[in-house]
Amino acid sequence: MGDIDWVARAQELARDFSGRAEQHDREGSFPFENFEELREAGFLKLTVPQSHGGYEVPLSLFLRTQEELASGDGSTALALNMHQIRFGSEREAHTYPARWFDEMCRGAVEEGALSNTAATEEGLGSPAGGGIPETLAVAHEGGWTINGRKTFTTMAPVLQYIILSARISSTSDRPEIGTFMVRPTDEGVTVEETWDSLGMRATGSHDLVLTNVRLPGDRLMVRRTHGQPDPRGASGQTWFALGVAATTIGVARAAREYAVEFARTRTPLGNAPIRELPGVRMRIARIDLLIHRSRALVYDAARAWESREADGTLPVDRVVMAKVETLNACIEAVDIAMRVVGGVSLLKKRQVERCYRDVRAGLHNPPLEDRALEQLARRALDGQPSPPAGVE
Ligand SMILES: Cc1cc2nc3c(=O)[nH]c(=O)nc-3n(C[C@H](O)[C@H](O)[C@H](O)COP(=O)(O)OP(=O)(O)OC[C@H]3O[C@@H](n4cnc5c(N)ncnc54)[C@H](O)[C@@H]3O)c2cc1C
Numbered sequence: 218m219g220d221i222d223w224v225a226r227a228q229e230l231a232r233d234f235s236g237r238a239e240q241h242d243r244e245g246s247f248p249f250e251n252f253e254e255l256r257e258a259g260f261l262k263l264t265v266p267q268s269h270g271g272y273e274v275p276l277s278l279f280l281r282t283q284e285e286l287a288s289g290d291g292s293t294a295l296a297l298n299m300h301q302i303r304f305g306s307e308r309e310a311h312t313y314p315a316r317w318f319d320e321m322c323r324g325a326v327e328e329g330a331l332s333n334t335a336a337t338e339e340g341l342g343s344p345a346g347g348g349i350p351e352t353l354a355v356a357h358e359g360g361w362t363i364n365g366r367k368t369f370t371t372m373a374p375v376l377q378y379i380i381l382s383a384r385i386s387s388t389s390d391r392p393e394i395g396t397f398m399v400r401p402t403d404e405g406v407t408v409e410e411t412w413d414s415l416g417m418r419a420t421g422s423h424d425l426v427l428t429n430v431r432l433p434g435d436r437l438m439v440r441r442t443h444g445q446p447d448p449r450g451a452s453g454q455t456w457f458a459l460g461v462a463a464t465t466i467g468v469a470r471a472a473r474e475y476a477v478e479f480a481r482t483r484t485p486l487g488n489a490p491i492r493e494l495p496g497v498r499m500r501i502a503r504i505d506l507l508i509h510r511s512r513a514l515v516y517d518a519a520r521a522w523e524s525r526e527a528d529g530t531l532p533v534d535r536v537v538m539a540k541v542e543t544l545n546a547c548i549e550a551v552d553i554a555m556r557v558v559g560g561v562s563l564l565k566k567r568q569v570e571r572c573y574r575d576v577r578a579g580l581h582n583p584p585l586e587d588r589a590l591e592q593l594a595r596r597a598l599d600g601q602p603s604p605p606a607g608v609e
Pocket residue numbers: 295299333334335336337341342343344346368369370371372417420422578579581582583585586587588609
């Protein structure tokens with residue numbers, strides 16, 4: 218088990234993904250074949266605990282694989298991230314009832330069944346903001362009836378385990394929020410193919426609609442009063458934030474490779490190769506600096522989290538610093554790559570154009586920048602440990 222070179226395996230898959238990425242991006246179609254290859258290569262059990270038949274790779278190795286996969290196709294890697302972090306963070310935080318965690322692990326290991334949360338809603342925005350879902354769960358004899366609509370449900374076409382948040386109907390002035398296990402085969406669960414986005418177009422992040430979905434009582438996984446922090450706490454934030462950051466680095470690396478190859482080979486008629494131009498050389502060097510800085514921050518935060526090493530700045534704060542800095546640095550790096558490539562960088566058939574759109578998406582995955590900075594500011598200015606910036 219320990220002998221598998223996961224990074225090399227991810228690099229191999231990334232080559233296949235990259236050949237299909239342009240078409241999925243144009244069509245906004247879900248890359249089913251990529252997920253079949255991921256399943257065959259063992260990636261769908263990469264972060265599942267060994268006690269449940271998985272490979273239980275450490276956080277930092279998971280991040281390396283995300284980087285490589287994203288260099289082939291950002292959408293596939295971001296979608297996979299949602300599945301991997303579920304097991305990584307739950308392995309540490311133990312917030313789901315054993316019955317459901319065991320089942321999710323068994324599904325991932327034996328069938329390659331994919332898991333993700335459905336938390337965001339049109340009116341709610343990011344659940345990490347602390348709002349109350351409109352999706353409503355009403356208790357009835359022996360179970361629950363749920364109605365609502367979730368947006369941004371990544372991998373909606375293939376999800377098998379949907380971890381859904383809903384407001385629990387009650388007359389109390391302290392609303393409660395429940396986390397429910399929903400299966401795609403539950404009557405009244407449908408996917409509306411609404412995902413038509415600027416970037417990460419092949420993630421299948423469609424709307425999930427629940428119409429009078431009746432669930433047995435044991436589908437309620439977690440129940441908490443509104444305002445109580447996410448029970449996964451810093452584990453949830455760490456796996457999510459760093460997974461998104463590593464994925465973003467992979468996208469920026471793909472743009473960097475494109476720009477370097479372009480600069481090496483582009484020789485305008487009658488002129489010297491553009492790689493000899495001082496401006497181009499400086500730009501390529503700047504891209505490398507930005508990517509290197511991002512990687513240093515992400516793997517520093519992962520190491521700090523794995524060893525729970527404080528070293529002046531708490532691991533949980535290093536995680537949000539790494540996420541915020543990486544997103545901004547990688548967006549800048551891809552922007553510079555576009556400038557190196559010049560006018561043709563605007564053409565859809567150029568991979569760098571897709572990277573330019575994909576690299577932005579992680580800005581809108583938690584922790585969002587404002588909340589991340591607020592977490593740091595509270596620690597610095599109010600001298601109080603703030604709750605993690607939140608995940609959904
Ligand atoms: C590619 C992609 C995949 C996704 N996949 C999933 C998924 O699988 N499941 C899922 O549930 N969600 C998913 N999401 C949704 C994501 O997690 C966010 O919930 C979503 O992007 C909504 O964020 P928002 O910025 O519109 O939120 P809003 O909360 O509406 O925020 C809007 C703006 O207001 C600011 N703001 C709001 N509240 C505060 C506050 N308290 N303090 C400071 N600033 C604030 C925000 O920073 C932001 O600038 C995905 C998003 C993307 C882009």
